[in-house]
Amino acid sequence: MSESPHSGALMSTTPIADLALVSDRHSAGLIGRDGSVEWLCFPRFDGPSVFARLLDDDAGHWVIRPSVPYETTRRYVPQTMVLETTFRTGSGTVVLTDALLTGPDDGGHRLGAGVPHLLVRRVSGLGGEVPMEIEYRPRPEYGLICPILSIVGGGVTARGGAEWLVLTTPVPLDIGDSTGYGVFTVRMGETRHFGMHRSTLEETPARMWDQAELAARLDATIVAWRSWSSLHxxxxxxxxxxxxxxxxxxxxxxxxxxxxxxxxxxxxxxxxxxxxxxxxxxxxxxxxxxxxxxxxxxxxxxxxxxxxxxxxxxxxxxxxxxxxxxxxxxxxxxxxxxxxxxxxxxxxxxxxxxxxxxxxxxxxxxxxxxxxxxxxxxxxxxxxxxxxxxxxxxxxxxxxxxxxxxxxxxxxxxxxxxxxxxxxxxxxxxxxxxxxxxxxxxxxxxxxxxxxxxxxxxxxxxxxxxxxxxxxxxxxxxxxxxxxxxxxxxxxxxxxxxxxxxxxxxxxxxxxxxxxxxxxxxxxxxxxxxxxxxxxxxxxxxxxxxxxxxxxxxxxxxxxxxxxxxxxxxxxxxxxxxxxxxxxxxxxxxxxxxxxxxxxxxxxxxxxxxxxxxxxxxxxxxxxxxxxxxx
The missing domain is CATH 1.50.10.10 (Glycosyltransferase)
Known part of the structure; x- marks a missing residue:
């Protein structure tokens, strides 16, 4: 582990209007039109950031997007704060769904109770096939820390400073410069789930989430927001x-x-x-x-x-x-x-x-x-x-x-x-x-x-x-x-x-x-x-x-x-x-x-x-x- 000197770091130029909010009522993430998590603090709103490219190009991000030219449209799933970004390419269409899991809503009350501090990203093929890329570059403590990334069964761990981050990924990643890179293709009807959570040092081995579990928790988050909205x-x-x-x-x-x-x-x-x-x-x-x-x-x-x-x-x-x-x-x-x-x-x-x-x-x-x-x-x-x-x-x-x-x-x-x-x-x-x-x-x-x-x-x-x-x-x-x-x-x-x-x-x-x-x-x-x-x-x-x-x-x-x-x-x-x-x-x-x-x-x-x-x-x-x- 080493501290980044940030020599030659680039300023962020992402328009503020390009950002969308996800929240679990503990912390918040901001996601750009290009599928990049530009800001995320764990485990609370005012904690140090894990991703902060919004403030410096070298302060961390997590991108999932097509590797070919695309156009995007976005919306929140109706009555929720779950974000959908639709990418349309010359060869097909995919939708990226992002949410910080809220946990059950307890019948419309206490939305956000018992959250796992887990950012879930679902990639679904809507038509044709689309080549995709993933770049995972955590930089804890407002970009000060370049963590040690390690490949483990089912994902990647990142250790640095006070953080132990665990990424569940169905796509194998190559590691270099404290960054994970990967490519994959999504075809019509296919769905893949990625999840990153803030782990505890006592959690050994690192907790990985299977695809069905991530899918169920994301769907439950949609239901929880809708329940809260319809009730309130x-x-x-x-x-x-x-x-x-x-x-x-x-x-x-x-x-x-x-x-x-x-x-x-x-x-x-x-x-x-x-x-x-x-x-x-x-x-x-x-x-x-x-x-x-x-x-x-x-x-x-x-x-x-x-x-x-x-x-x-x-x-x-x-x-x-x-x-x-x-x-x-x-x-x-x-x-x-x-x-x-x-x-x-x-x-x-x-x-x-x-x-x-x-x-x-x-x-x-x-x-x-x-x-x-x-x-x-x-x-x-x-x-x-x-x-x-x-x-x-x-x-x-x-x-x-x-x-x-x-x-x-x-x-x-x-x-x-x-x-x-x-x-x-x-x-x-x-x-x-x-x-x-x-x-x-x-x-x-x-x-x-x-x-x-x-x-x-x-x-x-x-x-x-x-x-x-x-x-x-x-x-x-x-x-x-x-x-x-x-x-x-x-x-x-x-x-x-x-x-x-x-x-x-x-x-x-x-x-x-x-x-x-x-x-x-x-x-x-x-x-x-x-x-x-x-x-x-x-x-x-x-x-x-x-x-x-x-x-x-x-x-x-x-x-x-x-x-x-x-x-x-x-x-x-x-x-x-x-x-x-x-x-x-x-x-x-x-x-x-x-x-x-x-x-x-x-x-x-x-x-x-x-x-x-x-x-x-x-x-x-x-x-x-x-x-x-x-x-």
Missing amino acids: QTYDGPWQDLVHHSGRVLQALSFQPSGAIVAAATTSLPEGIGGERNWDYRYSWVRDASLTMGALWVAACPDEANDFFAFLTTAAPSLGTDRALQIMFSVCGEHDLSERTLPHLRGWRDSRPVRVGNGAWNQRQIDVYGELLDAALRLEQQMGDIDDDVRRFLIACADTAAERWTEKDQGIWEMRGEPQHFLYSKLMCWVALDRGIALAGRLRAQHRVESWRRTRAEIRDNLLREGWNDRVGAFTQAFGSDELDASALMVPIVGFLPAGDSRTLSTIDAVADRLTDERGLVYRYRTVTGVDGLTDGEGTFLLCTFWLAEALALSGQVGRAREVFERAAAYANDVGLLSEEVDPDRGELLGNFPQAFSHIGLVNAAWAIDEAERACGPVGPGRGNGDGRVA
Whole structure:
């Protein structure tokens, strides 16, 4: 075993839109149009990668594809996150089916329980015959390790660093340069199964899977996803397929053992090509995860609400001491997510640095209490009986919002410059108290309501006085600022002001006119050198564009809302996945992928448009009732 010096390593150029997600709700893989596994972390989302060619050409991949020219089409097996890639050649057609096995769904519950950490790849001949090739190049620890590959009965083992990977293959491989190579032909009606799993050092001899076993487990995974979808997905409004698919994507980004939800499956896919806005999103942000649970209320009727709140209650003991809720955790609840760079990786299209960990973990962001309590209100029925630990935790969140709303923080966009009095942060402290009041009976916190109401009114007066800017004609990014920020669209979305209020309408128009590019997509804010602690620019934000659609729908401008929604949704790739941003020049996807925020925005905007078109009164729990109040 030796470490790769990466001399002469090549940057990755795979378009982000060429990637498709597979997940077992423990970890995630990304697979390209060419049948290459470009990214895979075992045994959890935020663990070191086994394949990372997405970030450096020499950081590992596993390709199965025709060895002759081909054309491809892709889809997910209906109601699943199992990927099918169809290769058409001059001599025949094959389909490659990829899945991380989920294990049985236990009658529609606990999708992802008892997973074997096994990536299965099925090659099936649909017509004629097709010559195929396989290249298996594991590179554990983000490409640092060139493992020892050994041929054993039925497959190949790879040992290096902390990993022992076992590949089951019906095709003999030749080994060289810590890489396995093989060729084979698939004829009509033939099927072959390949499987790679993360073994344990105690497993001797290496566990190999026979063909029937792999076939059965893959079929069971399809059944498990379909069972979950049919049980949980009942939304029947416009763009139903997109909403249901987004619900499955959000489910796929959840960590089944703990109830955590990651913001995205990747690290360091840039917000601007060649820039420094390259962050690790494979962690559970309180904000993102809370908004995900809220979106699942629309898209998938979540039954994991108790798991989610139990995870946060366990992960956030510091709330009871200095009343500060850490904004993010690892998927297992670890607090220290110290950021470091991986200088041996060139990054996607030379976008450096490549980072693991995230320095925002110890930032102060006072908005998180609002998103958390908003999710609790929306999921009130799914939560059932609230145990005492969760009840005390949610009360403490409302109390902390009441105590800290006057403080400066880094805001929703995690500015790495000086803290400010961000409008969105104050707004979400108002939300925390508003939802806390609505939940007071369930939380047995009636004795706190009078105090919460007083502070809620104080925050409201402050926001209307300091957050509104007459010169700009809009609510602005921060108190005393002339900068627009798309997060001001949340003023009507959370019910702080009616959507028809003149200040709300003026803010919506200001964002549409001054924060929108020629494609009709919305920037978070206008990046000015150093304003957010960074020196480079970024793309337009899909979440913010969906916020604009949602705000337009709430204000009764349904035609405009539909137009904005469809512009944003059109950037989903061929298998319905969205990244964080869109390059304003090239129109291609940028940022970590797939991005929970973007799918959350899609779900909520579609639902708001549906509600507006139905014209059936209030738009639901946690969304405001048109007079600025939920309770």
